Amino acid sequence: MPALLERVGVGPDTAAALLVTAGDNPQRPAKQGSFAALCGTSPVEASSGKSQRRRLNRGGDRQANAALYRIVLTRLRWDERTREYLQRRTTEGKTRREVIRCLKRYVAREVHALIKAATADHASAPA
Numbered sequence: 001m002p003a004l005l006e007r008v009g010v011g012p013d014t015a016a017a018l019l020v021t022a023g024d025n026p027q028r029p030a031k032q033g034s035f036a037a038l039c040g041t042s043p044v045e046a047s048s049g050k051s052q053r054r055r056l057n058r059g060g061d062r063q064a065n066a067a068l069y070r071i072v073l074t075r076l077r078w079d080e081r082t083r084e085y086l087q088r089r090t091t092e093g094k095t096r097r098e099v100i101r102c103l104k105r106y107v108a109r110e111v112h113a114l115i116k117a118a119t120a121d122h123a124s125a126p127a
Helices: 012-022 032-039 062-078 080-091 096-124
Strands: 043-045 054-056
Touching: 012 032, 012 062, 012 096, 032 062, 032 096, 054 096, 062 080, 062 096, 080 096
Parallel strands: none
Antiparallel strands: 043 054
């Protein structure tokens, strides 16, 4: 899937892990939220009486979650927009861990859109 490999931080190993999670039937996770849950990046409420926060879902495919984490770390190192996002969110009071959670969800959303577009193109192509 060339479109996935063109993204910043996505290499062959991470792309393979994410495509394996999507499975033989990429239409199975119809919504990007269900794909995020498959990858273990859907938010779960972890609020106490004093604070309101979310944490990552502990379920899902751990290899896909690790692939998303590697993508986020690579983007934090090499992508200026991602570094600016981290800076902005930390000045808003978020911790680095919470910002990485948000970035993993964003990457999962981006990957899901690419997989859906590729399967739509493949389905509409004449055989």
